[in-house]
Amino acid sequence: MIDSRTRQSLGRTRQTDMDPSTLSSWALLIAEALRSRGIDAADLFRRAHMPPAQLQDPNARYPVRSMQRLWTLAVEATGDPCLGLDVGAAWHPTSFHALGYSALAARSLREALILFGRYCRVVSTGVRADVLDEHGEVSVRLSILFRDVPASESAVRAAMLAALASVLALCRAVRGASIDPVRVTFSHADDGACSRVQSFFRCPVVFGAPQDALVFSAHELDRELNTANPTLLRINEQAIANYAARLKSADVVESVRAELIRQLPSGEVDQTAVARSLNMSLRSMQRKLKHSGTNFRALLDETRGRLAEQYCHDSTLSATELAFLVGFSDPSSLSRAMRRWNRQKSPTAPQN
Numbered sequence: 001m002i003d004s005r006t007r008q009s010l011g012r013t014r015q016t017d018m019d020p021s022t023l024s025s026w027a028l029l030i031a032e033a034l035r036s037r038g039i040d041a042a043d044l045f046r047r048a049h050m051p052p053a054q055l056q057d058p059n060a061r062y063p064v065r066s067m068q069r070l071w072t073l074a075v076e077a078t079g080d081p082c083l084g085l086d087v088g089a090a091w092h093p094t095s096f097h098a099l100g101y102s103a104l105a106a107r108s109l110r111e112a113l114i115l116f117g118r119y120c121r122v123v124s125t126g127v128r129a130d131v132l133d134e135h136g137e138v139s140v141r142l143s144i145l146f147r148d149v150p151a152s153e154s155a156v157r158a159a160m161l162a163a164l165a166s167v168l169a170l171c172r173a174v175r176g177a178s179i180d181p182v183r184v185t186f187s188h189a190d191d192g193a194c195s196r197v198q199s200f201f202r203c204p205v206v207f208g209a210p211q212d213a214l215v216f217s218a219h220e221l222d223r224e225l226n227t228a229n230p231t232l233l234r235i236n237e238q239a240i241a242n243y244a245a246r247l248k249s250a251d252v253v254e255s256v257r258a259e260l261i262r263q264l265p266s267g268e269v270d271q272t273a274v275a276r277s278l279n280m281s282l283r284s285m286q287r288k289l290k291h292s293g294t295n296f297r298a299l300l301d302e303t304r305g306r307l308a309e310q311y312c313h314d315s316t317l318s319a320t321e322l323a324f325l326v327g328f329s330d331p332s333s334l335s336r337a338m339r340r341w342n343r344q345k346s347p348t349a350p351q352n
Contacts, residue, residue, distance in 0.1 A: 020064035020126035020145065021247075025095050028055050029061055029087045029162075032076055037078055044073045058094065059243075064126040071155035079230055082196045084158035088165025089200060093173070094167065096123050098239040105233040107313055110221040112174045113140055116167065119240050121254070127163065137182060138221050140167055141213040157188050160212045161197070167214055170203060176227060178202075181216050183207035230314030237310075238262070245278075252278075252288040253299065258272065260303045264327040271296040305341040306332060 007303065034041040040050040048070035054060045062070075075083055093100030099119045103112035113131050117140070128143045142163055144156070164184060171179050180202040188206040198205050201214075238261055242329035245258035259274050274296070275285040287296050304326045311322045319331040328334040 019063035020124070022067045022124040022126065023058075023095075023097060023122065024054050024060040024062060025058050025097065025104055026123055027067065027070070029090050029092075029095055030070060031055060032078070032090060033083060033087050034074060037240055039074075039077050041330055044070060044077060048072055050053045058097070064124065067126075067256065068125075068152070068159070071158045072152040075154045075158050081154070081157070082161070084161030084163075084199060087158075088162040088167075089169055091166040091169035091173070095244060096170070098236045099123065100170070102233055102236040102240055104227065104231040105236060106174060106225070107228040107230070107233075107310075108222055108224055109171055109174055109179070109216075110138060110218075112170065113167075115220065115237070116140070116170065119244055121247070122244050124242055133218060134219050137215050137333060138218050139213045139215045140164075141211050143211070153188070156214050157186075160186065160188070164212060164214055165200060171216075174225065174227075176225075179216075179220060181214045183215050185213050185215070187212050226335045228313065230310060231316060233310065234314070252280075252285060253294060256285065256289065256296070256299055257303055260300060261307070264304070264307070265325050266325060267329070269300060269327055271300075301341075304337065308338055308341070 004281065027045075031041040031045065031052075034044060045052045045055075048066050050066045050070060052061050054062065071084075080086075091100075093104060096103070096116075099115065099122055102115050102119075106112035106115060117129045117131040120127060126145055128145050130141045130143070132139050132141065142160065144160075164186075168179075168181065168184075183204045183206060184197075184201045185206040187209055188207065194207070196203055240259050241254075241258035245255045255278055256274060258275050260269060262276065263269050265276075271285070272282050275282045278285065280288075286296065289299065308322065308326045311317055311325055314322075317325070319334075323329070323331045323334040326334065326338065
């Protein structure tokens, strides 16, 4: 039974979707880490102005401001600067909504990390993930987007440690075996817990670096995985794209991309219809896309190309069905488009 005060607080949280927010399933990992230490997690959640009952709703979100308060309280209560490490290591596929299951069905670790970079905002709209391929190495760089959100230094350190640990936990779950980074870098100074951090990441740890990042050897990420399942990947990516669109953020690119994935199987996609489905005028959508450095035609082409490459690995699809799913009337039109996409590929382009 939810009391009136909790219900009012819950309502306020749901009304702040435009503010930076974090998925409740991520907060649940913090609650479980606190409980395992015999700490009253519900009390800390209430002190952080986060209704504990919301943890039971996998689609609910907490404001980033509240999450930062929770991290501060949690580190103080445990006295453990490596609390974030335990939180990230406890990662489970549901911690990232459908993104976790999309990663598990990916063809390679590189594909799983690209998905993480594309849909990271589903986990938290306060963090950006960039997946970059440089000189035979692939780095996953995390950046805090909302630096105007007040946070203690201990909260920022714990949150970033948890985030990078969760990415490595995801990689190890996808591989089904151990994989170690080339190195891990943190922008904060060494807090005296280096040995525990190094024990988990099993690689050189650099503190005071320009960015927070995990760095992998590219050839380690490109091995095809026996657990790849293109059908499940398609289903789960549709679910995560739809969820991302419902966040109603200012990022119209993500909303248009999700709508394209939904509408492509219906045939030729009309941008007026896409704008209408997003409850905005065509001119408004075009203006926002231009402001984001793209346009409808380029986004349509990029989405088609990515989906076509993904669907090609699904042996259950015929050539005609594959063409249909990406909005082409026949396989020959798709073949011509795929030749063009292959010519346009650049191995040094950022993969995010």
